[in-house]
Amino acid sequence: MNSSTTPPAGDGLLLCDAADLPERGKAHCFEVLQYGQPASAFALRYEGQAVAYLNRCAHVPTEMDWQEGEFLDGDKQYIICSIHGAVYDPLTGRCVTGMCGRIGLHKIDVQEREGKVYWYPSRDTKPAFED
């Protein structure tokens, strides 16, 4: 899991405008390669922070949004998997309740600067346009 507190190195890859991530609003979805396989990821804003995760439930490796970009529960408090209801903390990706166990979501480093949001590939999570 790429969730260290060390700031990511380099400039990152442009993901979207900061304004594209409204507070507790619809997520911005993007494609990545996870361990060399195509996968989807999402970024959203919660308590002012841009956060991003692989769109993959810790319970069963399936996409979680009930409609594209809709990851939050009815109260906009938690990320919820639409399949069997696992609930995750939006800021940490940690499992709060449900069948996600202690595994949590796979976090992707993002950084916001000058009105733009950038994401940072890791050893495991790479841009979709790379082999």
Ligand code: FES
């Ligand atoms: S697949 Fe997400 S809660 Fe089971």
